[in-house]
Amino acid sequence: MEQVKCECGHVNPHGTVFCESCGKPLEEDTSKKLLDMRYEGSARRSQTYNKTIIDKIWNFFSSVKVGVWLIVITLVASAIGTIFPQEMYIPPNVSPAEYYKDQYGWAGKLYYELGFNNLYGSWWYMLLIASIGVSLVICSLDRVIPLYRALQKQGVTRHPTFLQRQRLFSASQVADENRVFSQMKERLIKRRYHVREENGNILAEKGRFSRWGPYVNHIGLIIFLIGAMLRFVPGMYVDKVLWIREGETKEIPGTGGKYFLKNEKFIFEVYEKGKDNEVFNAAIDRVGNGTVAKTYQTNVVLYKRVGPIVPGEEPKLKKVKEYNIRVNEPLKYDHYALYQVDFKMNEPNKMAFNLIDKATNQSFGTVTVDLHNPQSSYNLGNGYRVELLSYFPDFYFDDDGNPATKSKIPNNPAFVFKMITPDKPKGEVSFVAIRQTIEPFGNNKYKMAFAGLDTRNVSGLTVRRDFTLWILGIGGVIFMIGLIQGMYWNHRRIWLQRVNGEVWLAAHTNKNWFGLKNEMKHIIEGTGLAMPIDQAEVEKKAAQGGDRNGATK
Amino acid sequence: MAQLSSTLLYIAFILYLIGTFFFGGAIRDKKEKPSTNRWSMLGIVITIVGFVSQLGYFITRWIAAGHAPVSNLFEFTTFFGMMLVGAFIIIYFIYKISVLGLFTLPVALLVIAYASMFPREITPLIPALQSDWLHIHVTTAAAGEAILAVSFAAGLIYLIRVVDQSKPSKRTFWLEVIMFCLITTLGFVAVSTAFSLADYEAKFTWVDKNKQQAEVVYDMPALVGPHKGTLEKESADRFEPLVHMPAIINAKKLNTVIWSLIGGTVLYLLLRLVLRKRIAAALQPLVKHVNLDLTDEISYRAVAIGFPVFTLGALIFAMIWAQIAWTRFWGWDPKEVWALITWLFYAAFLHLRLSRGWHGEKSAWLAVIGFAIIMFNLVAVNLVIAGLHSYAGS
């Protein structure tokens, strides 16, 4: 590879703009007065090679212009996704195609047809995010290595043109150069500059580490993106739903039969006037007393299975812990977390009926049907018996007018009973649903009279295990560190050099010039050195020719 | 306690208003340098006293409610206004320019006045909000947004100073659009206050999108009525809507928007009539002495300081809380997405500025757009695109 030797003796890699050590411009380009200091004039791969296809891809992704376009496109796409609700937020029991059309008319239909209903999971959105990731890696590599080299190699004594072409520059004549230098050195050190001396010249530097800020934050972002991708690796991520009734013990899904949960009680509370802090009264009045939720809580017991899994056998359980799961207070154990997310109040649990004689209202005993596990026959003694011929937990009449059930959940239980009594040994058949009784074979003598309903609350829990969280956490922390490092500190350098009997002073910072200028003012006060002139401002003023309206570059 | 709290907020509001006039005086004073004259000294002192008073509002309300007062739209928006003043105070002590006060304080006043139009009662916390992360997340996010908003104020000063008002152009047009939006906020406040003082109320029955009968109470005359809405008996003498909206449109909110636009337009036209020039042109003399490079730097510096705070509050803390409360750290809820959009926007801003040299006027326009995005998230996403986050804004 071709290398460039500077007159100061330093050998620079091909593509270097000005010498890494002394700062003399290598490719003479006098059109720009000020040096572009952003990457210390270092040789960046993307600026140097453009031959092979790899060069081209590299150059594409290392361009900030491309990076910004990717960010802007992602931004616009994300905004489009919020015009109508995403599919995950629409009611689960309707067809999305119809939902969007019904709710939002032709616009909704178009939205659905373009696939915006699932925008954030679409291949092209993922591709955008992935491109940002690739761009981050390449642009960072393209810059950080040469920048690191250049900052390591920089010499103290600079070529005079380097100083002259800094944004802040002044040349002064002073009576006693040595006194000025020692005075300056002392002050710079006091201001926490790291001062290097060579041939009587000074380079004072502070906050160099802030130059690595962008790269550190980009690394954080990449780690975060990798973490987000790992979610799709099987086993990294568990997301299950567990509906559990009061009193019930169930295997926790997603734990491979290792853990069981018992729901002791579900508690739902609302804010009530008189009971809660009275400053809330006005707000409670406005929306209605008893409508603002206060607590959703499931009191649970967590069990662990002991011994091996034997199919068909009741598991042996050992109690692990008791906990009250609330919103914002999930139960955590062994990387699993159980969250309170949903509930159903008063689900029918047991229903009781009295077998009575319709004429006399005399009762011959009570039948209690467990709605989740009904018996097929109930013996009331003395020759009275009730058989359960059919059971429809979630009863409705189907298209043919026959009774059927929508689900196994006893939302609307209905029964076909056969009542066997000493005087009707063949039995009478009765269809019993809530608030209705049908006697399909003519008038019966006996009746199953409703005698009570026992309900339970059901708690809806989400089971989560997410092994990607710690990676995301690390990514986030690194990102924040990099951000703070780059944004709240800046890299300031001050050069002080003896040139032809004058003292030349130049300064550079990567941001916050206002702060640097202020600091310079304090440092040179009383030394006899001239305050450096902001050559960028001078240039701009000259370009404007005094026109106050054209102040942009 | 709750009473004391409201009083303190009221005092803060008045003090900010007085502070604004002092900063105005500071630039008119020709004898002394505007940064150090007596006017600006008094201006900043009054602003600080106002800030302390608002801090008092915040603390007393916290004590009264038992939770941080950032749990509904009124509380959050007022807090945002307070942070805006706080951010201004900090930046003022770095750069000492009075004209920034003249622009930031009115924005803060508008924000607080806007907030006061929403139900102001202390609301109890629903289960999802019962967490320390409520105040950790919301306060940091608001602080970040407020610091970013200072960048808007500086950008606006830059634009008013730099846009050539001698002939109409695209730039003068968009600058007037910004002015109009600010004035429309004032229009909203004026119209809401007027109708609420008049105790206007009109009750409608209407048919919602699930074809259910429902009731809605308008507190402004209904220019646009709800779907198949009819006035109820007790409101029979109230204004009849000119048109009725389809069921998917929230006609009440739309009605409020229309009234605000009318109020804003009337105010804007009156101002134009009195001033006989564009609003931005009328403001130009106020900023004629500002140092453009310094203003540009302030605008950028505010982004540099605010971006990390915003990231921490609105994304990182938000994700941590979402993981605890909603079982997942990210769910593409509209409010989350708009926080992401804001973040991406400012990331683009920083890259354009650093690597593509977008300084000065371009950067100032970007600062304005950034603020528009923040306001969109604060106003429209809460009121229009209702997601999990939406505080019951009515």
Ligand code: HEM
């Ligand atoms: C959303 C994603 C991104 C975020 C949040 C981000 C964040 C940042 C931040 C905060 C800075 C420092 C800016 C400053 O100091 O003013 C920075 C610098 C930079 N970023 Fe990004 N960035 C992102 C994506 C990208 C992409 C996709 C590219 C690829 C082209 C890129 C290239 C750069 C470069 C070249 C710098 C300048 C480094 C320097 O000059 O020292 N960034 N980034």
